[in-house]
Amino acid sequence: MATASVDIQTATETVEQTRKPAKGLTQKAYLNAFSVLLDNGVKVLVLSLVTPILVSGLGRSLFGVWQMLSRLVAYMSATDGRPTQALKWVIAHDQAIEDDDAKRRHVGSALGVWLIFLPVITIVGLILVWIAPIVTKVPEGMYWIIRLTFGLLVIEFMVTNLAALPESVLRGMNLGYKRMGLQASLSVVGGVLMVVAVYAGTGLVGLAGAQVILGALTGVLYWAVVKKYVPWFGIAKPRMAEVRSFLKLSVWWFAWTSVSRLMMASDIIVLGVVASASAVTTYTLTSYAALMLLQLTSMLLGAATPGLGGLVGQKQFEKAVGLRAEMMRMTWLMLTATGAAILLMNRSFIGLWVGPEHYAGFWANLLIVLVMVQFTFIRNDSFIIDLTLQLREKVIMGAVAAVLSIGLSAILIPSWGITGLCLGMMAGRLLLSVSYPLIVNRQLEQPRGLPLKSFVRPGLVMTLIFAASGYLGQLLVINNWVVWFVCGGASFGLALGLALFTGLNADARRPLIKRLMMIRTLRAAR
16 A cells, blocks of 8 residues: 555656646747747738838839849858757757757867868859849849859858858757847838838848848847857857867758758749749739748747657657647647738738739639648658758658759749749659658657548538638738728638637647637746
8 A cells, every 4th residue: 555655755756847847848839939020920920011112112013033133052052061950959859968068169160160161162152143133034234233242141141151050059948039129120221221222222222231131130139149149158168079070060051941942942942034024023013922821820839849849859758749749730720820811811902912913813822721731741741840950851752842843843833923923833842741740740649640631621621711712812902001901811710710619620720729818828928
């Protein structure tokens, strides 16, 4: 009896010890998510206000050129070794370790890798500066303007990349919410700088200069925030073995970033090269809402993932699997509701925002949303794979999918335009929709195979909601912002409730409702 009592007491203490970290993870996850919502809500608002000014000030063609240059510089991130990405996930994986000096050496290793790749960044930057006018197909008289603009964007990339080191530490420690409001303020400053550049008549060069100023300011402020909230933060000289290990890991992230940029940034480049800069403008404006949703969803998941990294690092795979399933259901719910709202309201939004002539049409709008849904689920599993620090298969599969996507898109664009671009991207990424869940299951020591039965009901409900929203969106034309906001909010709420109560069974629905209700604890947690 005494032994039984001791066992019961020990078990009770163990349960209590595991509950406290879980509660902390939940609070931090919601705080991180709330921070992302605030920061990106402001960013979306700023971009929504600034974009019509850019389109008007630059003209349709030059605005398309600016979008192509912005995507082209995104390829630069495939040349820096991705030390900031590696640093974030290594810190997330080791956040429970109490060796502060080791963490400082991680930062030193990341800085060392950045310095190693700096010559590569410079060489690639110079090459892209030279070919940028050719890629954007501008008149020869504008070559020097495009090269100067892109040169400034390369400098901004270097500054921003170095400034990302402290931010990576903050996010890796699951403290991303500590910068709450800072990124929102910087978005406002960036928007103001861009508007000033346009009204001052400095054109593309002025816009690029504004990005350089914003990048430098971001670095200074992030450094101050991290020094305040992460007591151990600093840079320690790493051992050579640590640098080699970090470099090996960074190389895999370097490879993955190259693949990711091909998938994310190649759409505009391929469309611009195969079609025209004007087609890029139409595609960019029509896909604006879906792209913002993709970025927001990815950042929300990224805000919660470092906490999950602690579980993976401690090999608590059962808990990790449960959280992953819940993340997938929450993602499906939000994508269904927001996708329906976009399909219903996007035509009116484009007409009110920049003019109906910039709307790409029903099929393009529908396929853009489906591309967004597919890629978000792929990125979900991509984040989980990152936490395991085992990237080889992920990179190889991603590279194959990227090549397929680009090739198929280039083939289909001449006949079907933007619709062909979307079909090509979806077909190429289908490989990842199948392979990444299998990789995750193996890494988390789960049975292999896809739970296809669990996809049937949510997939059918999403299809019906999207079909109805897309059809009604072609009939609905709103010419007033107030009415648009009211209808948009109502459509989101209706789709959210419909998806929640028809797409999920009671067992899957109950924890999601509980999580949504827990949001009210954010203020108390702060």
